Amino acid sequence: MTETKPEPQEATRRGRPGYDQRGILEVAVEAFNEYGYDATSIGVLAERLGLSKSAIYHHVASKDELLRLALDEALDGLEGVLTEESAATGPAADRLAHVLRGAVRVLVERLPYVTLLLRVRGNTDVERAALARRRAFDRSVAALVENARDEGSVRADIDPGIVTRLLFGMINSIVEWYRPGGAESADQLASDVLAVALDGLRVQDAADRETLSAALRED
Amino acid sequence: MTETKPEPQEATRRGRPGYDQRGILEVAVEAFNEYGYDATSIGVLAERLGLSKSAIYHHVASKDELLRLALDEALDGLEGVLTEESAATGPAADRLAHVLRGAVRVLVERLPYVTLLLRVRGNTDVERAALARRRAFDRSVAALVENARDEGSVRADIDPGIVTRLLFGMINSIVEWYRPGGAESADQLASDVLAVALDGLRVQDAADRETLSAALRED
Numbered sequence: 001m002t003e004t005k006p007e008p009q010e011a012t013r014r015g016r017p018g019y020d021q022r023g024i025l026e027v028a029v030e031a032f033n034e035y036g037y038d039a040t041s042i043g044v045l046a047e048r049l050g051l052s053k054s055a056i057y058h059h060v061a062s063k064d065e066l067l068r069l070a071l072d073e074a075l076d077g078l079e080g081v082l083t084e085e086s087a088a089t090g091p092a093a094d095r096l097a098h099v100l101r102g103a104v105r106v107l108v109e110r111l112p113y114v115t116l117l118l119r120v121r122g123n124t125d126v127e128r129a130a131l132a133r134r135r136a137f138d139r140s141v142a143a144l145v146e147n148a149r150d151e152g153s154v155r156a157d158i159d160p161g162i163v164t165r166l167l168f169g170m171i172n173s174i175v176e177w178y179r180p181g182g183a184e185s186a187d188q189l190a191s192d193v194l195a196v197a198l199d200g201l202r203v204q205d206a207a208d209r210e211t212l213s214a215a216l217r218e219d
Numbered sequence: 220m221t222e223t224k225p226e227p228q229e230a231t232r233r234g235r236p237g238y239d240q241r242g243i244l245e246v247a248v249e250a251f252n253e254y255g256y257d258a259t260s261i262g263v264l265a266e267r268l269g270l271s272k273s274a275i276y277h278h279v280a281s282k283d284e285l286l287r288l289a290l291d292e293a294l295d296g297l298e299g300v301l302t303e304e305s306a307a308t309g310p311a312a313d314r315l316a317h318v319l320r321g322a323v324r325v326l327v328e329r330l331p332y333v334t335l336l337l338r339v340r341g342n343t344d345v346e347r348a349a350l351a352r353r354r355a356f357d358r359s360v361a362a363l364v365e366n367a368r369d370e371g372s373v374r375a376d377i378d379p380g381i382v383t384r385l386l387f388g389m390i391n392s393i394v395e396w397y398r399p400g401g402a403e404s405a406d407q408l409a410s411d412v413l414a415v416a417l418d419g420l421r422v423q424d425a426a427d428r429e430t431l432s433a434a435l436r437e438d
Binding site for chain 2: 093148155157163168169170171172173177184189192197199201
């Protein structure tokens with residue numbers, strides 16, 4: 001009996017004082033998203049973690065470093081998608097599809113980190129550096145849209161910059177309502193986004209196309 | 220000469236102390252968006268307006284009432300689209316197109332008001348009432364998506380609730396980057412959104428459809 005019984009003491013120990021940098025980061029990001037970065041002091045974090053401030057400083061140099069680590073987590077994920085084989089070779093339309101799918105996956109898998117990234121307004125050096133990386137990522141996707149348009153596979157009647165903004169408007173809005181463990185898996189959600197973005201909502205038959213073209217021309 | 224010359228005194232009078240409720244509201248919404256509603260006191264508003272606090276209270280009962288008036292401006296606009304003739308009669312796909320186009324127009328024409336609405340988190344009765352109206356609006360659009368699907372004009376493979384969220388993710392994100400007087404007019408932007416949402420990005424020909432279908436199946 002004694003051998004198979006779980007050891008509650010060890011479970012407790014694992015759950016609380018045993019934080020490593022990663023564990024501290026997770027709790028910090030949760031707090032930043034809940035109260036805002038400015039309103040979250042190291043003192044508040046210490047309380048949430050059940051640690052002393054100096055125990056936190058053993059793992060990270062400052063609150064600013066926690067923010068940098070958190071934003072890296074989101075940005076490394078997004079930039080990682082761009083360097084994957086399928087994002088770098090083949091027709092631009094395929095590469096674009098791969099990147100959009102990958103962006104949805106990173107968003108879902110790193111939800112609190114991407115949520116934090118999307119709220120950054122550029123108030124500090126760390127925030128400005130993150131915004132610069134995010135803009136570079138957006139530019140890479142805009143370039144893919146442009147390539148796909150030049151290849152003739154993506155419509156040429158909308159500015160690639162606006163297309164990219166609308167696409168990321170759709171993708172980024174997922175942080176507002178998606179909850180992990182819900183009915184929709186990350187893969188399913190990524191497929192939904194790609195289906196709407198690439199194929200559109202309407203059923204593709206000639207009669208219907210006529211109806212909706214008329215609606216598109218509406219005053 | 221004296222007759223054609225503009226009268227600087229009157230221009231000044233019109234510009235400053237002559238605020239009516241509408242003028243106060245405009246400045247208040249700008250401040251709410253810039254500093255946040257909680258951080259903006261009537262004192263801050265009085266300073267921005269060059270008015271005394273009591274002059275403001277002559278026009279509105281409280282800061283809360285300013286918020287209510289501002290959120291009404293956004294919500295009345297959106298709800299107004301739903302009651303328009305073209306939103307109420309005809310095939311659901313056409314009605315949906317009309318409502319999406321109308322939502323983009325309201326967003327652009329009432330940009331600061333819709334921006335404020337999208338930031339509301341439900342901290343007060345006024346905010347909760349606004350959120351309830353926004354959810355009711357979203358439900359009406361989701362019902363249109365569902366009707367259009369039942370009519371066979373909108374794809375049946377994505378949940379109408381998710382479709383609606385993705386559509387409004389795309390539309391609402393416009394507040395993040397759109398600036399009035401830019402290269403894109405409200406009508407052009409509405410057409411872009413409808414084109415992406417209904418037709419999708421990809422050029423509709425058989426060979427290309429094959430390529431992108433393969434991309435969509437990508438693991």
